[in-house]
Amino acid sequence: MSGERPLRLGLVGLGTVGGGVIRLLQTNEALITRRAGRPIEVVAISARDRTKDRGVDLSRFEWVDDMMALATRDDIDVVVELIGGADGPALTLARAVLGAGKPFVTANKAMLAHHGLGLAGLAEKAGVALKYEAAVAGGIPVIKGLREGAAANEISRVYGILNGTCNYILTTMERTGRSFGDVLRDAQDLGYAEADPSFDIDGVDAAHKLSILASLAFGTELNFADVDITGIRHVIAADIAEAAALGFRVRLVGMAENSANGLFQRVHPMLVPVNHPLSHVDGALNAVVADGNFVGRLFFQGAGAGDGPTASAVVADLIDVARDEYGDPFAMPVSSLARQPKADAGKRIGRSYVRFTVQDRPGVLAEIATAMRDAGVSIESLIQRGASQEDGVLVVIVTHASAESCVIDTLARLSGSESLTGAPMVMHILD
Amino acid sequence: MSGERPLRLGLVGLGTVGGGVIRLLQTNEALITRRAGRPIEVVAISARDRTKDRGVDLSRFEWVDDMMALATRDDIDVVVELIGGADGPALTLARAVLGAGKPFVTANKAMLAHHGLGLAGLAEKAGVALKYEAAVAGGIPVIKGLREGAAANEISRVYGILNGTCNYILTTMERTGRSFGDVLRDAQDLGYAEADPSFDIDGVDAAHKLSILASLAFGTELNFADVDITGIRHVIAADIAEAAALGFRVRLVGMAENSANGLFQRVHPMLVPVNHPLSHVDGALNAVVADGNFVGRLFFQGAGAGDGPTASAVVADLIDVARDEYGDPFAMPVSSLARQPKADAGKRIGRSYVRFTVQDRPGVLAEIATAMRDAGVSIESLIQRGASQEDGVLVVIVTHASAESCVIDTLARLSGSESLTGAPMVMHILD
Numbered sequence: 001m002s003g004e005r006p007l008r009l010g011l012v013g014l015g016t017v018g019g020g021v022i023r024l025l026q027t028n029e030a031l032i033t034r035r036a037g038r039p040i041e042v043v044a045i046s047a048r049d050r051t052k053d054r055g056v057d058l059s060r061f062e063w064v065d066d067m068m069a070l071a072t073r074d075d076i077d078v079v080v081e082l083i084g085g086a087d088g089p090a091l092t093l094a095r096a097v098l099g100a101g102k103p104f105v106t107a108n109k110a111m112l113a114h115h116g117l118g119l120a121g122l123a124e125k126a127g128v129a130l131k132y133e134a135a136v137a138g139g140i141p142v143i144k145g146l147r148e149g150a151a152a153n154e155i156s157r158v159y160g161i162l163n164g165t166c167n168y169i170l171t172t173m174e175r176t177g178r179s180f181g182d183v184l185r186d187a188q189d190l191g192y193a194e195a196d197p198s199f200d201i202d203g204v205d206a207a208h209k210l211s212i213l214a215s216l217a218f219g220t221e222l223n224f225a226d227v228d229i230t231g232i233r234h235v236i237a238a239d240i241a242e243a244a245a246l247g248f249r250v251r252l253v254g255m256a257e258n259s260a261n262g263l264f265q266r267v268h269p270m271l272v273p274v275n276h277p278l279s280h281v282d283g284a285l286n287a288v289v290a291d292g293n294f295v296g297r298l299f300f301q302g303a304g305a306g307d308g309p310t311a312s313a314v315v316a317d318l319i320d321v322a323r324d325e326y327g328d329p330f331a332m333p334v335s336s337l338a339r340q341p342k343a344d345a346g347k348r349i350g351r352s353y354v355r356f357t358v359q360d361r362p363g364v365l366a367e368i369a370t371a372m373r374d375a376g377v378s379i380e381s382l383i384q385r386g387a388s389q390e391d392g393v394l395v396v397i398v399t400h401a402s403a404e405s406c407v408i409d410t411l412a413r414l415s416g417s418e419s420l421t422g423a424p425m426v427m428h429i430l431d
Numbered sequence: 432m433s434g435e436r437p438l439r440l441g442l443v444g445l446g447t448v449g450g451g452v453i454r455l456l457q458t459n460e461a462l463i464t465r466r467a468g469r470p471i472e473v474v475a476i477s478a479r480d481r482t483k484d485r486g487v488d489l490s491r492f493e494w495v496d497d498m499m500a501l502a503t504r505d506d507i508d509v510v511v512e513l514i515g516g517a518d519g520p521a522l523t524l525a526r527a528v529l530g531a532g533k534p535f536v537t538a539n540k541a542m543l544a545h546h547g548l549g550l551a552g553l554a555e556k557a558g559v560a561l562k563y564e565a566a567v568a569g570g571i572p573v574i575k576g577l578r579e580g581a582a583a584n585e586i587s588r589v590y591g592i593l594n595g596t597c598n599y600i601l602t603t604m605e606r607t608g609r610s611f612g613d614v615l616r617d618a619q620d621l622g623y624a625e626a627d628p629s630f631d632i633d634g635v636d637a638a639h640k641l642s643i644l645a646s647l648a649f650g651t652e653l654n655f656a657d658v659d660i661t662g663i664r665h666v667i668a669a670d671i672a673e674a675a676a677l678g679f680r681v682r683l684v685g686m687a688e689n690s691a692n693g694l695f696q697r698v699h700p701m702l703v704p705v706n707h708p709l710s711h712v713d714g715a716l717n718a719v720v721a722d723g724n725f726v727g728r729l730f731f732q733g734a735g736a737g738d739g740p741t742a743s744a745v746v747a748d749l750i751d752v753a754r755d756e757y758g759d760p761f762a763m764p765v766s767s768l769a770r771q772p773k774a775d776a777g778k779r780i781g782r783s784y785v786r787f788t789v790q791d792r793p794g795v796l797a798e799i800a801t802a803m804r805d806a807g808v809s810i811e812s813l814i815q816r817g818a819s820q821e822d823g824v825l826v827v828i829v830t831h832a833s834a835e836s837c838v839i840d841t842l843a844r845l846s847g848s849e850s851l852t853g854a855p856m857v858m859h860i861l862d
Contacts, residue, residue, distance in 0.1 A: 020725070024583055024725050028583060028724070031585055032582075032583060034763045034767045035582045035583075035650065035762050035763050037758070037759075139726035139729065140580075140729060141579070141581065141729075144572075144579060144580050145572050145575075145580070148572070148747060148750070148751060149572025149575050149747055150572065150743070151463075151466045151467075151746075151747050151750045152455060152459060152463060152466075152743050152745075152747050152749075153459065153743055154462055219465055219466065280711055292570075293459070293739075294455050294458075294459070294570070294739040294740065294742055294746075295570035295733065295734065295739065295740050295744075296739065296740055297733060297734070298572075298731075298732075298733040299730075299731070299732040299733060300731055300732075301708065301729075301731075301732075302726065302727065302728060302729040303726065306727075308724075308725040309725065309726045309727055311583070312581070312584055312723060312725040312726035313726075314583075315582075315725075316579060316580055316582050316583050318583075319582045319583060323758045324758075325756045325757065325758050327755075327756050328468075332466050332468070333468075336465045
């Protein structure tokens with residue numbers, strides 16, 4: 001077996017994940033050779049800056065300035081891309097590698113969300129692997145879980161906690177009672193959040209991942225453009241406290257559903273009941289739930305980011321390539337994926353949490369209650385607290401199950417009202 | 432794609448799972464064809480009793496009285512075995528099918544636990560698939576999760592809740608405060624437990640599954656004979672109540688660890704801290720945790736039994752076969768699996784829960800405390816309740832971390848003591 005020809009890698013991108021892949025291949029070398037059936041060897045590496053100290057010894061690898069050369073070199077069997085970015089060099093490289101008939105392994109969710117189908121088409125044409133386990137939920141084998149493990153099922157819904165930064169912020173707010181801004185600054189100091197955190201906290205990163213999961217789960221064309229995205233910037237400490245009082249925890253949930261009404265995809269802070277497994281997903285963990293018509297509810301949890309877990313997923317992909325166990329990147333030929341129209345989210349029926357910040361004067365509650373009545377939304381519970389917020393009094397409402405369009409209609413009716421001192425916050429409830 | 436030649440099955444065993452496989456293949460036929468790249472068709476079926484009504488229409492399939500004929504028929508591509516039993520017809524069939532160079536899919540954990548390596552050797556020799564996702568944790572793709580998803584990791588420990596019947600009984604005892612015997616009878620009436628429940632409640636079924644997981648996780652030879660097994664018969668309602676008071680829940684945990692000391696494998700009721708994900712696994716659910724050196728802690732949860740979930744796993748295996756995505760059954764050639772000696776469990780360090788039932792008279796507590804001191808076990812907490820049990824007073828002790836051999840030594844020192852009115856119960860604590 002150790003006499004088998006090695007799988008020879010070109011590794012592009014030497015950030016934390018790239019360094020992690022090198023460390024992992026070295027640390028677990030003997031075991032990986034046994035499991036892969038042959039050695040997996042890094043032959044050539046490439047990154048922007050050759051001089052940077054990355055804490056791993058790179059001297060045994062050939063440094064390549066022009067990463068594009070890896071696509072066509074005869075001594076490279078697979079290219080691993082860890083530079084990121086939806087377009088630009090990563091995409092050029094992916095197209096060149098697959099176009100040259102070489103397998104391509106990537107952790108690049110943004111690129112897949114935007115160009116996944118096209119790249120899958122190239123891989124299919126060449127009959128080579130396009131693998132991306134590390135692109136979603138870090139080390140959790142959820143791409144494999146959907147593509148293969150749950151493949152016998154019609155999946156009606158796939159959802160989860162797909163961004164560790166947001167989950168860290170929300171669960172820290174929950175634990176400490178501190179404000180979003182405070183916790184974000186700490187997360188940035190600790191390296192859990194980027195200097196420019198918008199990709200994470202505005203939900204874009206989770207939406208990239210969700211669009212990939214939806215395609216795999218439903219056999220539909222990947223469609224990132226149709227994901228509705230709300231981040232966590234407007235979640236205030238009081239929302240989390242009120243949710244807790246009502247038996248819920250606030251989580252940024254990416255959720256996709258497929259039905260006769262079309263494809264529903266949304267990233268949105270939600271209220272998760274405390275008896276739901278997602279409510280126990282704390283800190284930087286990720287988790288994914290899939291509801292299948294035969295398997296029931298499958299739940300996967302693990303580390304959603306970090307160099308070790310992400311490297312674990314990248315190398316799992318490489319082992320699949322070394323074993324020659326791979327097939328269509330999105331579980332079926334691109335031409336077999338269904339094109340689903342975007343579902344009308346307004347028709348979804350469910351309970352919602354609505355928080356108003358209002359002036360502390362008579363008649364305000366009547367105004368809100370009237371607007372809800374006129375919009376056809378009935379109130380399950382209502383909490384009004386004393387003037388604890390700087391800018392007014394909080395009124396928190398949990399609605400009975402009603403069409404989401406009616407909740408939107410309520411807000412439209414109250415739009416421009418002088419009673420409201422801030423924008424209302426709507427979070428749907430995971431039932 | 433629908434023009435591709437179908438994957439033609441011979442299906443042996445038409446109990447609830449066999450019926451589930453037929454229903455699943457019919458219900459999700461179009462989707463499965465898209466995902467598998469070709470139709471998966473049942474051609475011939477065989478079971479003990481042809482006349483039994485199974486609630487599915489079998490008239491479109493050829494009935495075969497001699498299941499062994501399926502092994503060599505040219506119009507059968509794969510045989511699916513769902514009759515069960517470690518030896519006997521299932522094993523004869525497996526050997527014949529693999530020996531004839533045909534892929535074999537099974538849900539038979541008992542057969543794999545006893546004969547898995549031999550069968551894997553036959554599959555390897557013939558270059559065909561031996562797939563068994565349904566053998567462990569029902570619909571949860573944990574075989575795939577370990578064989579492929581976590582393949583890049585050195586796994587130090589794999590453990591989980593592997594028997595839904597036991598988990599149903601323990602969590603019902605927890606919720607209702609009722610006795611083991613009462614709850615077992617109800618479970619039998621409801622069909623959650625067999626008329627002869629010993630395979631489940633004595634831990635044998637969980638041990639079969641654990642031995643399979645351990646081989647996959649560690650790259651060691653499957654070794655069922657070395658699993659230490661204790662079931663849940665001796666867990667009393669008071670154990671569950673005392674554990675709860677101390678912040679734990681009682682679960683039957685199968686745990687395997689690999690280290691320089693050897694291979695440790697044990698099925699045993701354990702105290703699981705309420706903040707550990709296994710403590711939230713209720714009812715008939717199953718869950719598996721794997722600790723990898725790069726990925727960290729992976730957690731898989733789902734339905735561990737039932738016709739739908741089990742059929743989901745069987746058909747996932749068939750899709751892998753149809754896609755030609757398979758390899759060595761135990762993740763590497765049988766000759767590469769390491770032979771590990773059995774670890775000395777006595778050297779394991781951890782906290783333990785020990786419950787004594789004692790006479791209500793002076794000096795008993797001193798006798799126990801002295802035995803523990805002499806055995807080198809120090810006491811973290813001790814609860815003595817009034818005479819609530821028929822046969823004496825309960826003394827419940829949680830030890831500080833100590834070698835398990837010292838806890839055993841404590842019991843040896845107290846063996847034969849007239850102060851004890853029943854056998855002590857030891858449960859280790861999952862820390």
